[in-house]
Amino acid sequence: MFRAKYNKMDAMLIPLALLFFIFFVIPFIMLLYNSFLTYTGKVEPGLPITVQNYIKFFKDSYYPAVIGRTFYISIVTTLMVTVLAYPLAYFMAGIKGYLKTIMLVLVTLPLISGVMVQNMGMYxxxxxxGTINLFLMALHIIEEPVQLLGNNIAVIIGLTQGFLPFMILPVMNALQAIPENVLQASESLGANKVRQFLHITLPMSFGGCIAxxxxxxxxxxSSYTTPTxxxxxxxxxxGTVVYQQAMQLFNWPFASSIAMLLLLLILLIVPITKILSRRRREGGVL
Amino acid sequence: MKKLLCLLLALIVLTSLTACGEKPAPVPSSDPAPGKTTEDEANVDKPFEGETLVVGVWGGTIEKVLRESVVEPMEEELGCSIELVLGGSSDRVVKLYTEKDNPSMDVYGLNIRESADAIINGVAAPVNPELSNFDQLYDFAQVGGYGQSIMAYGICYNNELVTEPITSWKDLWRPELKGKIAFSNFPGSEGAAIIYVTAEAWGLDLENDPDAVFAKLAELGPFPFFYTNLDELFLEIEQGNVHAAAIFNSYSNDYIAQGFPCTFVYPSDPGAILAKDTWVIAKNSKHMALAEEFVNRCIGVEAQTAYAEEIFFSPCNKNVKVSDEVAEKLVYGDDVSSLVTMEWDVITENEEEFTEKWNRMVVMAK
Incomplete structure (x- = not known):
């Protein structure tokens, strides 16, 4: 699969590379440049070049608190999605035929319907x-409607529902890639189902979980719609703070610097996942 | 395979995230076709034949009444075509500033502050007093853009749950209303108005001691939510999660007419706040004459009457006459002078700082 030398077919990458360059690389450089400009109070930022936007972010405890909240929501969402998605992915890896097709369509359906429709439905x-409160009241579990929206939990539930397919599909893929004979070999050596799962299935699907x-x-x-x-x-x-700064206050330099910091944080996660999966490959126990 | 799948998924994430973005900007209207002059001579009564005017305006009921009272008659009489680009005004402000040399829209519907700023910053053309209907506008509607409709920012409350009528802004601080009040978020003209009102009502100094003002506002919290959508707000008022909300009169009358159990008041201390929907023309519009014709019709008696009678938007044109029944729902006649003209400068100059205070003290109020 991997080649050391280039061949003529690589020329087919040019259109994509051009598209990527025009619509990502150039705007990205502009964004980076913008993040060092000075806010003028009008839409267009001006000179001089300054690092004030970055200093401002850390000087005021409000913004680090926003980062903290965003991380909290994202970590809990990721854990919830993993716990919920794994059993379903395990089930789906083991089935075939029409049932599998139907399951795949059901899993991907939320992605096709779009984030706005999903969120309005949840709302x-x-x-x-809404449905949940009316249902609970009909069963007399609660007497008064409970305020479910407008807090972190509502956002976590919404994100979990929305991003479930992103976990199910790679995990299912990883589970399907486990060779049948490895499982058979373990069985012939006397491993029971639990041991088989803990020592073979789980470690071998770990890459899918990480992905x-x-x-x-x-x-x-980076979610915006669901929290809003x-x-x-x-x-x-x-996401909402960047929107507020960029679209309501027209402080593009500050909005750009927040976006840059967000990107930096996302980039930091990549090495962490690398370390995690390397530990796996070296035979570490989960 | 796994990498491929990941890429595919990443693509889906991107498309689903951008799918909810705004509509693509319209293609700037093309210049008149060559050879138009000969056509013009043949078509003296349709001087704008073939021209396209792009107008950015709010959607919903506003779009409907604008189409019926201005767009359709104009297209028929003048032979031009008018494209309406719908959306909120903050998106239009961004377009107006970033596309100032080559604007994609000619006429912009903005709020009182946005339009005044756009003219001061030189992205919108100053008002042209030569327009034939201009003199019929109230004085305040002749500055900072062409006034389309007057809005009064007051209080709308659930009249079944709030038994003692609300008459003053200070009534919002009655203990039984704590946690039952909704505002629109700041930045925004409605958020700005409630900050201003709080300072005025309680005699606080917004310029030198803004923290006192925001702390006073925070006393009303925790807020059930910050409304962005009026259907949602009125459902919450009907359900009793919100007892009172600060809102513009024009919108609330629309919902009261639909049967929601609400009363709108023009509160005292300091009074209901004057706001207006305003038209401005992009400074570098290529269709200046047509744009002025459009605005002139919008501020004319006919369109202003349609706005008042159909959607209860109070006219900026002094010559509009409506029935008593309609007048009751409008800021009309003598009412106009009772509205408070807000001082925007303190809020505009400190908008950034106030946003941080709002986010921290009001949104998070316990």
Missing amino acids: GMMTNY GAVLVFGASL ILGRGKCQVI
Whole structure:
């Protein structure tokens, strides 16, 4: 699969490279440049070049608190997604035929419906006059509607639901890649089901979990729609703060610097996952 | 395979995140076709034949009444076409400033502050007093853009749950209303108005001691939510999660007419706050004459009457006459002079700092 030399077919990468260069690399450089400009109070930032935007971020305890909240939400979401997705992925890896197709369609359906539709659906269910409250009141579990929206938990539930497919698919893929004969070999050597799962299945699907976790965590960190809709203006995360700075205050330099810091944080996660998966390969125990 | 899958998923994330973004900007209207002059001579009564005017405006009921009262008659009489780009005004402000040399829209519907700033910053053309309907506007509607409708920022409350009527802004601080009040978020003109009102009502000095003002606002918390959508707000008021909300009169009358159990008041101390929807024309619009014709019709008696009668938007044109029944729902006649003109400068100059204080003290209020 890997080649040391280039061949003619590599020329087919040029269109994508161009697209990437024009729509990502150039805007990224502009964003980086913007983050060092000075806020003028109007839309267009001006000179001189300054690091004030970055200093401002750390000087005021409000912004680190926002980062903290965003991380808390993202970590809990990733854990919830992992715990919920793994059994389903395990089940789906073991089935075949129509049932599998149906399951795959069901799992990916939320992705196709779009983030806005999903969130409005969750919103409708979780409002005081929504499905959940009406159901609980009908069963007399609660007498008064419970405020479910407008807090971190609502956002975590929304993100968990939305990002579940990002975990299910890579984990299922990893589970399917475990060779049948490895499992048979362990059985012939006398391992029971529990031991087989703990020592073969789980370690061998760990890569899929890491891939899924990176996707879920990254997407949660930069989420905007779910905190806005389910947080009802009360759950400030990095995404909503960037929006506020860029679109409402027109402070593009500060918004750019927050975006840069967010990117930096996401980049820090990559080496962590590398270390985790290397430990696995070297035979470390989970 | 795994890498491929990851890439695919990343792509899906990206598309699903951007899918909820705004609509693509419209293609700037093309210049008149060559050979237009000969056509013009043949078509003297349709001087704008073939021209396209792009107008950015709020959607919903506003779009409907604007189409019926201005867009359709204009297209028929003048032969031009008018494209409406719908959305909130903050998106339009970004476009107006970033596209100032080559604007994609000609006419912008903005709020009182945004339009005044746009003219001061030189991205919107100053008002042209030569327009034939200009003199019919109230004085305050002749500055900082062309006034389209007057808004009064007051209080709307659930009249079944709030038994003792609310009459003053200070009534929001009654102990039984704690935790039952909703505002719109700041930054934004509604958020700015409530900050201003709090300072005025309690005699606090917003400029020198803003913390006292925000602390006073925080006393009303915890806030059930910050509304961005009026359907949602009125459902919450009806359900009793919100007892009172600070809101513009025009919108609340619309919902009261639908049967929501609400009363709108023009509170005292310091009074209901004057705001207006305003038109400005991009300074470098390529269709200046057509844009001015559009604005002139919008501020004319006919369109202003339609706005008042159909969606209860109070007219900025002094010559509009409506029935008593409609007038009751409007800021009309003598009412206009009773509205308080807000001093925006302190808030505009300190918007950043106030946003941080709002985020920290009001949004997080316990």
